[in-house]
Amino acid sequence: xxxxxxxxxxxxxxxxxxxxxxxxxxxxxxxxxxxxxxxxxxxxxxxxxxxxxxxxxxxxxxxxxxxxxxxxxxxxxxxxxxxxxxxxxxxxxxxxxxxxxxxxxxxxxxxxxxxxxxxxxxxxxxxxxxxxxxxxxxxxxxxxxxxxxxxxxxxxxxxxxxxxxxxxxxxxxxxxxxxxxxxxxxxxxxxxxxxxxxxxxxxxxxxxxxxxxxxxxxxxxxxxxxxxxxxxxxxxxxxxxxxxxxxxxxxxxxxxxxxxxxxxxxxxxxxxxxxxxxxxxxxxxx
Amino acid sequence: xxxxxxxxxxxxxxxxxxxxxxxxxxxxxxxxxxxxxxxxxxxxxxxxxxxxxxxxxxxxxxxxxxxxxxxxxxxxxxxxxxxxxxxxxxxxxxxxxxxxxxxxxxxxxxxxxxxxxxxxxxxxxxxxxxxxxxxxxxxxxxxxxxxxxxxxxxxxxxxxxxxxxxxxxxxxxxxxxxxxxxxxxxxxxxxxxxxxxxxxxxxxxxxxxxxxxxxxxxxxxxxxxxxxxxxxxxxxxxxxxxxxxxxxxxxxxxxxxxxxxxxxxxxxxxxxxxxxxxxxxxxxxxxxxxxxxxxxxxxxxxxxxxxxxxxxxxxxxxxxxxxxxxxxxxxxxxxxxxxxxxxxx
Numbered sequence: 051x052x053x054x055x056x057x058x059x060x061x062x063x064x065x066x067x068x069x070x071x072x073x074x075x076x077x078x079x080x081x082x083x084x085x086x087x088x089x090x091x092x093x094x095x096x097x098x099x100x101x102x103x104x105x106x107x108x109x110x111x112x113x114x115x116x117x118x119x120x121x122x123x124x125x126x127x128x129x130x131x132x133x134x135x136x137x138x139x140x141x142x143x144x145x146x147x148x149x150x151x152x153x154x155x156x157x158x159x160x161x162x163x164x165x166x167x168x169x170x171x172x173x174x175x176x177x178x179x180x181x182x183x184x185x186x187x188x189x190x191x192x193x194x195x196x197x198x199x200x201x202x203x204x205x206x207x208x209x210x211x212x213x214x215x216x217x218x219x220x221x222x223x224x225x226x227x228x229x230x231x232x233x234x235x236x237x238x239x240x241x242x243x244x245x246x247x248x249x250x251x252x253x254x255x256x257x258x259x260x261x262x263x264x265x266x267x268x269x270x271x272x273x274x275x276x277x278x279x280x281x282x283x284x285x286x287x288x289x290x291x292x293x294x295x296x297x298x299x300x301x302x303x304x305x306x307x308x309x310x311x312x313x314x315x316x317x318x319x320x321x322x323x324x325x326x327x328x329x330x331x332x333x334x335x336x
Numbered sequence: 337x338x339x340x341x342x343x344x345x346x347x348x349x350x351x352x353x354x355x356x357x358x359x360x361x362x363x364x365x366x367x368x369x370x371x372x373x374x375x376x377x378x379x380x381x382x383x384x385x386x387x388x389x390x391x392x393x394x395x396x397x398x399x400x401x402x403x404x405x406x407x408x409x410x411x412x413x414x415x416x417x418x419x420x421x422x423x424x425x426x427x428x429x430x431x432x433x434x435x436x437x438x439x440x441x442x443x444x445x446x447x448x449x450x451x452x453x454x455x456x457x458x459x460x461x462x463x464x465x466x467x468x469x470x471x472x473x474x475x476x477x478x479x480x481x482x483x484x485x486x487x488x489x490x491x492x493x494x495x496x497x498x499x500x501x502x503x504x505x506x507x508x509x510x511x512x513x514x515x516x517x518x519x520x521x522x523x524x525x526x527x528x529x530x531x532x533x534x535x536x537x538x539x540x541x542x543x544x545x546x547x548x549x550x551x552x553x554x555x556x557x558x559x560x561x562x563x564x565x566x567x568x569x570x571x572x573x574x575x576x577x578x579x580x581x582x583x584x585x586x587x588x589x590x591x592x593x594x595x596x597x598x599x600x601x602x603x604x605x606x607x608x609x610x611x612x613x614x615x616x617x618x619x620x621x622x623x624x625x626x627x628x629x630x631x632x633x634x635x636x637x638x639x640x641x642x643x644x645x646x647x648x649x650x651x652x653x654x655x656x657x658x659x660x661x662x663x664x665x666x667x668x669x670x671x672x673x674x675x676x677x678x679x680x681x
Contacts, residue, residue: 225420228387231407232414233434234485243437247424 103303134211168273202270211256344393368532371542413482587641591669615658
């Protein structure tokens with residue numbers, strides 16, 4: 051008993067030293083990989099002049115690239131809100147053949163490099179792709195056109211909402227939905243009044259991640275879209291092309307804008323995480 | 337509403353959850369489905385509610401064959417084991433949910449919700465959320481919610497399983513009073529025999545998916561139909577014995593058994609409170625241990641040629657004089673029942 055009582059006191063000095071060392075290590079690491087580059091970005095921005103950098107964003111091609119990114123992000127959010135919720139319900143609430151496969155496929159975009167994904171789509175719908183004859187007959191152009199960009203962004207953002215919503219559906223179980231049914235609610239009423247309110251925080255979190263991902267997507271939109279200025283160029287490919295042409299002001303201006311949006315999204319994600327934690331806490335003392 | 341269940345069966349894979357169960361519940365009564373966990377009683381309840389479909393058999397609600405009727409159309413109230421309250425809705429909105437989805441006008445639904453909350457003793461908590469309530473309060477909200485659409489049948493799955501012992505006791509009495517007041521036909525599932533006997537008009541004992549016995553609490557206690565029922569309700573001794581006529585012998589112990597039962601080798605089931613023993617040097621048993629349990633005393637003894645027995649006495653019983661470890665005692669069996677030794681256990 052006595053030695054037990056002493057043990058925590060003795061170990062706590064050692065533990066504290068360990069903790070401090072760990073924190074310092076993590077901060078150093080974050081400094082090198084995160085804060086350093088962002089600080090450098092700020093420095094370069096100051097060099098070319100904040101006014102000049104942001105002014106360059108008023109150019110026709112910069113505005114077009116920004117517009118494209120905003121439109122693609124809006125489409126990704128809208129589609130994932132529906133597909134993510136429906137997909138999660140299908141995976142968690144229904145038992146069908148191939149369910150495990152579907153669940154695994156939903157994670158595929160996390161594991162495969164976006165450039166590879168772009169290449170795969172190229173093989174499918176490109177000029178010499180498998181589906182090319184049909185697409186030509188229909189007069190639809192996918193590659194190096196707007197539909198290609200949409201496909202690319204939808205593919206890379208697929209997992210986020212499905213994962214978040216499926217996890218929460220699994221956690222809360224079916225009894226509230228069953229209660230609603232015994233109380234006379236239709237399937238539709240049960241979805242709108244019970245299921246959706248229960249997953250709304252997770253859905254919001256998943257959609258914020260979707261936004262962040264589609265704003266930053268580069269590889270797949272480059273391969274499938276081709277970054278044609280004024281047509282299929284997005285904010286990220288615009289930065290790439292600007293650097294290639296040594297136009298530093300628009301490159302840094304666009305980069306600073308994307309970074310600023312990311313910071314806002316990060317704040318929103320933190321807020322959503324807090325809400326989710328509070329909801330879980332409420333649940334814990336039930 | 338009279339409830340009739342005929343030859344109900346349900347399998348989950350290779351597991352037979354419910355095996356050919358048939359019973360009837362009289363309108364207005366309060367019935368307990370009693371059995372150990374995993375005995376299939378909750379599955380029977382879910383089939384009644386329409387949350388599970390039976391593989392065979394029929395469910396009659398009144399004069400209607402409801403076997404294929406969807407859960408939402410059955411007008412059955414269901415109280416879930418862990419309440420299943422809607423966590424994002426207030427207490428009042430939880431209770432009025434069943435009225436809202438049926439298109440009852442909002443003011444009317446709200447009035448009815450407040451009425452019910454007053455009935456279950458939760459007036460004043462209308463604006464709270466479920467997470468702000470105690471277990472017992474949540475249970476009452478769940479009950480008020482199930483009662484709001486005026487169901488013809490109320491089903492409760494282990495209604496007091498998730499609250500602590502003291503609250504459970506209160507809730508039991510309260511449920512009985514509420515049932516007498518509201519009068520809705522009710523069936524509840526429990527694994528706790530005290531709960532079944534203290535609350536229900538009739539008890540159905542379920543074992544391995546089958547119905548072992550149904551009857552009033554007194555019938556179940558005094559005339560257990562099977563060895564399982566006899567062993568399940570109360571603390572019992574089970575002795576290997578031989579029956580000839582109306583007498584059973586287990587080693588040096590003799591007992592009268594009801595005539596018309598099995599003869600030959602049997603299991604003799606004797607409740608611990610149906611045994612009398614007193615100090616007698618010419619007796620048939622030796623006391624091993626005497627354990628005091630509050631107002632009662634439990635005596636462990638060994639009967640010559642029959643093995644260990646347990647008897648219970650009131651703490652101040654005069655029979656206990658001289659009963660101490662090592663003492664020889666005489667044993668009288670005041671009531672016992674014999675079951676064929678091949679009977680299902």
